[in-house]
Amino acid sequence: MTKKPQAKDHIFAKNMLPGDFIFDEKVAGVFEDMINRSVPGYSTIIAMIGVLAERYYRKDSIIYDLGCSLGGATFSVFERLKDQGCSIIAIDNSIAMLERLVTKQQKFEGAHYCIESRCENIQVAQIENASVVILNFTLQFVPLADRAALIEKVFKGMNSGGVLIISEKIISPDNHLNELIIELYHQFKENMGYSKLEISQKRSALENVLIPETLDSHRARILQTGFSSFEVWFQSLNFASMIAIK
Ligand code: GEK
Numbered sequence: 001m002t003k004k005p006q007a008k009d010h011i012f013a014k015n016m017l018p019g020d021f022i023f024d025e026k027v028a029g030v031f032e033d034m035i036n037r038s039v040p041g042y043s044t045i046i047a048m049i050g051v052l053a054e055r056y057y058r059k060d061s062i063i064y065d066l067g068c069s070l071g072g073a074t075f076s077v078f079e080r081l082k083d084q085g086c087s088i089i090a091i092d093n094s095i096a097m098l099e100r101l102v103t104k105q106q107k108f109e110g111a112h113y114c115i116e117s118r119c120e121n122i123q124v125a126q127i128e129n130a131s132v133v134i135l136n137f138t139l140q141f142v143p144l145a146d147r148a149a150l151i152e153k154v155f156k157g158m159n160s161g162g163v164l165i166i167s168e169k170i171i172s173p174d175n176h177l178n179e180l181i182i183e184l185y186h187q188f189k190e191n192m193g194y195s196k197l198e199i200s201q202k203r204s205a206l207e208n209v210l211i212p213e214t215l216d217s218h219r220a221r222i223l224q225t226g227f228s229s230f231e232v233w234f235q236s237l238n239f240a241s242m243i244a245i246k
Pocket of ligand 1: 097123138
């Protein structure tokens with residue numbers, strides 16, 4: 001399969017009026033470039049989600065990718081499990097994202113049978129018979145007050161021994177170190193070619209939309225829900241990926 005060059009993200013390059021970030025056509029069109037240049041370790045996380053899914057998937061169970069966007073995690077899992085005839089349900093409430101996932105799906109042989117995409121709010125989506133559930137940088141967009149209910153629903157829909165993978169932007173409880181890591185992160189974005197204006201305008205746009213939590217909050221919620229174990233398996237600057245086993 002020949003890869004098309006990614007459309008470059010210039011969304012916040014020009015001075016603009018304040019407004020909240022939304023996953024519309026404009027964002028979906030440059031999303032691959034945006035997430036690769038904005039999330040340190042994104043490609044490693046995507047590759048390892050495939051590895052984790054292969055390890056925890058059980059025959060005849062379902063794999064859920066909640067907030068799948070263009071299917072970065074979905075296709076990583078598919079590549080690992082396609083020979084086992086797996087069933088992946090990829091959910092997102094942005095139609096612009098899902099349309100692109102479906103176009104991409106046509107280029108992967110056999111993906112038509114394995115991947116079902118649903119335009120749905122993950123807060124109301126039904127989860128059942130799951131051995132692998134992926135929340136790759138999605139929980140952070142769910143209102144804080146609703147996160148426990150979502151994790152509880154996911155837990156109920158999972159089979160014993162199944163894995164939940166949660167990747168998130170995080171904050172540190174130590175104010176000084178939190179500021180330091182945010183500064184390092186902004187430097188990372190400059191190194192990835194974003195200007196100071198782009199960085200600050202995107203930060204403002206995300207302020208009310210992406211609410212990060214500490215690793216301790218994630219751990220507490222996961223253990224309170226009833227998961228038997230929890231670990232952070234990846235961290236780069238203020239981005240982490242966690243696993244929880246039912
Ligand atoms: C990846 N997982 O590349 N219901 C459904 N979808 C939602 C909801 C919701 N309530 N809230 C947000 N989304 C992907 C990356 S991006 C992360 C995930 C980012 C969707 C939203 O439409 C978007 O596509 C995705 O969650 C978040 O592995 O942009 O930082």
